[in-house]
Amino acid sequence: MSELKRTGLYDLHLELGAKMVPFAGYEMPVQYPLGVMKEHLHCRAQAGLFDVSHMGQVILRAKSGVVDDAALALEALVPVALLELKEGRQRYAMFTNDAGGILDDLMVANRGDHLFLVVNAACKQADIAHLRANLSETCEIEEITDRALLALQGPAAEAALGGVVPGGVAGMKFMDVAVLASGFGDLWISRSGYTGEDGFEISVAAGHAEALARALLANDAVEPIGLGARDSLRLEAGLCLYGNDIDETTTPVEAALSWAIQKARRAGGARAGGFPGADRILKELAEGPARLRVGLRPEGRAPMRAHTALFADAEGGAPVGEVTSGAFGPSIEGPMSMGYVPAALAAEGATIYGEVRGKRLPATVTALPFRPSTYKR
Amino acid sequence: MKYTEEHEWLRVEDDLVVVGITEHASTQLGDVVFVELPEPGATVSKDDEIVVIESVKAASDILAPVDGEIVEVNEALVDNPGLVNEDPLGDAWFFKMKVEDLSALDDFMDEEAYKAFIE
Structure with missing residues (x-):
């Protein structure tokens, strides 16, 4: 190591x-x-x-000097509308792969003449290589160290x-x-x-x-x-941890991050598709995904931690999903988990069972965030 | 007071063995958020996993220190697991056991030996 x-x-x-x-x-x-x-x-x-x-800070600057060109270039790697991102504003985005999976999630800010990106620590070298491999013709990619x-x-x-x-x-x-x-x-x-x-x-x-x-x-x-x-x-706050709740095998739609895909990038939008995995992601937006990331509130106090197997019933049957993050929520004073379940079982209020130490314990599908956020809108 | 290598303390009270975890263990665990206790009346063997503790970090078990019968459990910990951090040596005892032969405790460490063990 x-x-x-x-x-x-x-x-x-x-x-x-x-x-x-x-x-x-x-x-x-x-x-x-x-x-x-x-x-x-x-x-x-x-x-x-x-x-x-430890997180990565990256400046993306179009060789033309025009920030819109950097936005359009980056749009080739993310399913997010960046051309509409105004100067002085930031937006949540994710790099996708050809299968529609998520390579990393990131923040993109428009700083007037360039974009400023903040990416996850564990992914930053791969992200920068990905940016260089795909955008070097039109953009300069500068890692801020x-x-x-x-x-x-x-x-x-x-x-x-x-x-x-x-x-x-x-x-x-x-x-x-x-x-x-x-x-x-x-x-x-x-x-x-x-x-x-x-x-x-x-x-x-x-x-x-x-x-x-x-x-x-x-x-x-x-x-x-x-x-x-x-x-x-x-x-x-219901926020995903890359590597736990989202990764290369989860699409943004499965991950309940569709809100981050603006109209302009969806079917019928001004710049529909044109990002890696667009076929699958646009199809899932139209038809719904097979599985969904949901919030889970286990009954009692026992936390259901990451990798807890989820079942549709209290007895029998094969696992239908898995917990991806789970802990005790100090502010909500109880256990909380996120995980993937089949879309048919993802309705709020549905009961799902997590196997903890050999016992199937009930948990209720719950809207995220678990605790209302207090952002200054 | 006697101590096990599993960081339990054992105290004899009215011919029963009272079991809890040491301050060192409670500090290492971090904030305890969940405790699952055995059923009173259960017969247990040494090293059976009879209590589950979950902290903000991870789950761990408490083992039966000796053979015996659980006669009482501390239900207060179920509603208030944080007691394990606040008063590990006092109010946060986990269970009381009836054992055949109290001399079984002689093999465990005394305070001095335990202090050396955790250093």
Whole structure:
């Protein structure tokens, strides 16, 4: 196994008492002394600071200098409408393969003369190779390696970040992006995140990252949050973890991500199809997929974790699906899972059975998110 | 108080063996979110998996430390699993066992030996 990489905040994590674990090739904090449960609840009540510097930051610039050309080029790799993405706005997208599966999910922002992409850590080298292989003729693809990425999430995030950005960030809405000057250099800020909370993701020059993190943590409302709570927060928010809930074998339609495929890319749209796997994805949009990602609320308190086999009945029969993520939800005070079930069993309120330690336990198909999100629309 | 290599503590109270997990174990587990207890009256053998604990991180089992009969379980843990983190050595006992011969406990570690074991 190759040596684990460290983010620029590694020493700070140790100083804060983090327990470090390997994640996507990096040594990352899984929890701090507060512990997973309290970190989760703190983020929902006040604000949490996450080091997400392991994620990939990529600039995609059309050789023509026109951002629309970069948008059109990238549309060849994602089933998402990017030409309509306005300057200063960000959109969720996914790279698909020829079978309609998902290679990675990502954020795409229009920053005036170029697109800014944030991709998953585990996929970033493959994503960049994929972009270079397909878009090099028309675009320049630049991986940003000299900037850290922080996420500040929770109801107190706006005030805490406002404290270090002179003009404040109150004017930004969910999925807005901006470059704002600060005492820590230019910050590339998006009002987004992966917790279901209002909050921000902040790209900061590596040399200023630790100072910015310390300045944010100096605010009494802000606690550092590890990967453990990041996972329970995103799961309560109904958000997919790449590699668990979505991968090369799941299509966006099966994954209940059809909302991310805008009209322009669907049958009859201005730029229908034209992305890898379009045949299958457009067919599934029209006819419905064979299986669907759903939320599950197990009865009782026992969590149904990833890979729990799902059954249609309390006894007998072969498995009809599998849990892809499962944990205890500190804010909903009960267990929660996501998994794939046949479309016929995906109706809200349906009962499905998960086999936990040899026993089939009932779970109810539940609308996602498990907890209403509090984005600033 | 005696200690097992499975990080259980054993305390004799009114001729019954009371079993819980150590502070070290509760810290390692992280926040406990689910506890499944055996049925009172169950006859168990040493090393049977008789309690399931799920924390925010993973599921683990508690083994019967010796042969015997479960006479009482701590139902409070079912409604409030977090007690295992708050008071592992006190209120968060898991079950009480009747055993034939209390001298079976002599083989387990005392506090000093357990402290050395976890270092």
